[in-house]
Amino acid sequence: xxxxxxxxxxxxxxxxSDQQRRMSSITRRLHWYWIRDRFWDYLVTDLILFALAxxxxxxxxxxxxxxxxxxxxxxxxxxxxxxKMLIYQVLSPDGKVLVHASAREPLQxxxxxxxxxxxxQLAGMLFSYFHEDRKxxxxxxxxxxxxxxxxxxxxxxxSEEKYQRIEEALESIDPDKSxxxxxxxFGDSDLGGVEAAMNNLLLRMRETYRQQARFxxxxxxxxxxxxxxxQGYASMLDRWGKTDPHILEEGxxxxxxxxxxxxxxxxxxxFLARGDSGKTSLKLENISLNSMMQEIYEESFMIDEDHxxxxxxxxxxxxxxxxxxxxxxxxxxxxxxxxxYTPKGEEILLSTGRNEKGEAYLQVQDLGIGMAQSExxxxxxxxxxxxxxxxSAGTGLGLSIAKWIVDKHQGHFEILSRQELGTRIRIVLx
Numbered sequence: 001x002x003x004x005x006x007x008x009x010x011x012x013x014x015x016x017s018d019q020q021r022r023m024s025s026i027t028r029r030l031h032w033y034w035i036r037d038r039f040w041d042y043l044v045t046d047l048i049l050f051a052l053a054x055x056x057x058x059x060x061x062x063x064x065x066x067x068x069x070x071x072x073x074x075x076x077x078x079x080x081x082x083x084k085m086l087i088y089q090v091l092s093p094d095g096k097v098l099v100h101a102s103a104r105e106p107l108q109x110x111x112x113x114x115x116x117x118x119x120x121q122l123a124g125m126l127f128s129y130f131h132e133d134r135k136x137x138x139x140x141x142x143x144x145x146x147x148x149x150x151x152x153x154x155x156x157x158x159s160e161e162k163y164q165r166i167e168e169a170l171e172s173i174d175p176d177k178s179x180x181x182x183x184x185x186f187g188d189s190d191l192g193g194v195e196a197a198m199n200n201l202l203l204r205m206r207e208t209y210r211q212q213a214r215f216x217x218x219x220x221x222x223x224x225x226x227x228x229x230x231q232g233y234a235s236m237l238d239r240w241g242k243t244d245p246h247i248l249e250e251g252x253x254x255x256x257x258x259x260x261x262x263x264x265x266x267x268x269x270x271f272l273a274r275g276d277s278g279k280t281s282l283k284l285e286n287i288s289l290n291s292m293m294q295e296i297y298e299e300s301f302m303i304d305e306d307h308x309x310x311x312x313x314x315x316x317x318x319x320x321x322x323x324x325x326x327x328x329x330x331x332x333x334x335x336x337x338x339x340x341y342t343p344k345g346e347e348i349l350l351s352t353g354r355n356e357k358g359e360a361y362l363q364v365q366d367l368g369i370g371m372a373q374s375e376x377x378x379x380x381x382x383x384x385x386x387x388x389x390x391x392s393a394g395t396g397l398g399l400s401i402a403k404w405i406v407d408k409h410q411g412h413f414e415i416l417s418r419q420e421l422g423t424r425i426r427i428v429l430x
Contacts (some may be wrong), residue, residue, distance in 0.1 A: 030136050035125065042121045050114045215382060222265055222383060222396070226258040268397040272382070275404050282323040282408055289318045289360055289429075293352050296331055306344040312351040318360045320429050322409055327427075330402040331362055334425050337398065338366035342422075361414070361426040370419040379415075402427075 169184045184199050233251040241248040274280045290313040297311040338348050349365040371379065378384050380403040383396040406413060406427055417423040 034132060035129075038125050039122075042118060042125075046114050046118045046121075049117075050110065053110045053114070219265075219269060219383075223262065226262045226265075229258045230255050265397070268401060271401055272397065272404065275408075282326065284321045285324055286319055286321050287324055289320055289322075289352050289362060290314075292324060292328065293331070293350055293362060296328060296335070297350050300335055300339075300348075300350070304339050307339055307342060308345065308347045310347055310349050312349065314353050316354075318352055318354070320360055322429065323405075326405045327362075327409065330405040330427060331364065333398040333402045334364040334427075338364050338368060338423070341368035342366045343368070355414075355426075355428065359428050359430055361428045363424065363426045365422065365424040367422040370421050370423055371417040372419060373417075376415055376417060380413075 184195055184202065233254045237248060237251040241251050271280070293313065294311060297309055301309045335348065335350070342348060346367040348367075349363075351363045351365070353361060353363070355361055380399050382400045403413070409429055411427055411429040414426040414428055415423070
């Protein structure tokens with residue numbers, strides 16, 4: 001036995017035996033509940049079977065008796081013997097006994113069968129006792145470990161020096177310092193667990209803070225442009241637009257466009273904010289992916305006259321439990337991007353199918369400008385826009401929304417893109 005183990009044993013004498021006794025007491029109590037419930041289940045079930053068997057036998061005997069009387073045109077006599085068991089006889093017109101039957105033997109047979117079944121059930125319950133014991137102990141094992149850890153933590157005694165060391169380490173944290181290095185160093189082995197837990201928490205807080213700061217900066221940057229345009233046109237209208245119809249029309253149109261852009265941006269920001277806070281839930285329905293993609297194809301064909309849309313689907317009707325509204329929104333985002341970066345007159349192909357693993361997919365393929373391989377890992381980042389597409393209208397949030405929707409469906413994206421050749425994006429659903 002190592003010195004550390006001896007030290008622990010000395011610090012907590014009898015803790016293991018006390019914990020074992022406590023766990024055994026809980027196990028016995030659970031066993032008692034299990035035996036009691038199983039016993040009453042067996043008893044009630046067997047009594048119901050016995051009652052059904054007796055009723056069935058009596059009905060059968062009554063039917064046979066009536067049949068004998070009707071066919072033979074005889075008469076029957078019922079009486080009870082000394083054991084109070086029901087006996088009946090079928091007599092001929094001259095008083096001769098044609099049929100003599102007693103309920104004693106069948107009832108004894110039924111009781112024997114049901115009783116034997118009950119004994120077998122009790123024997124099975126006895127044999128499964130040890131299996132249930134192992135099962136209960138296996139279930140209680142993690143709870144027992146948690147209890148031991150909690151008891152150990154409750155018995156830890158920190159000196160004033162250790163509290164002073166924790167306080168000094170907390171005061172020395174630089175909130176503006178970035179990086180993956182641990183911000184806290186106590187230099188005390190007894191505080192190792194506390195140090196690791198607090199460092200993990202602080203690193204997660206730092207990462208969340210960086211993401212939030214970048215999101216706020218990007219959102220403010222995206223909102224600053226339309227606000228500046230609106231202010232500029234409003235100032236121009238105030239100076240010259242009151243008397244010049246051309247300037248008035250141009251200014252009103254520009255303000256309306258920028259207001260629509262801001263409204264679309266704010267809606268996307270609110271969608272992501274609700275999703276991050278868990279306020280957006282899926283409303284799952286079992287739908288045909290082929291039919292849903294066909295609907296999107298028909299809508300795109302009617303809305304966008306600048307591109308040629310084609311649709312392909314397998315003969316198999318692929319069905320999945322999805323949120324139709326959200327999944328349609330994700331596919332439309334892919335189609336909008338394809339139409340935005342594909343020259344007029346080129347094809348955009350929509351399709352459904354299964355990949356090599358048998359997973360269902362929804363696919364959008366275009367003949368647009370494509371993407372560099374270095375950009376593909378970043379396309380789902382919020383407000384990310386490559387250098388080639390910054391001149392195009394957009395917020396940089398569409399693919400972030402699509403990824404959130406697909407992640408909520410436990411799916412993923414498969415992307416194949418080549419510059420000047422086009423892009424193929426699949427939404428894969430398990």
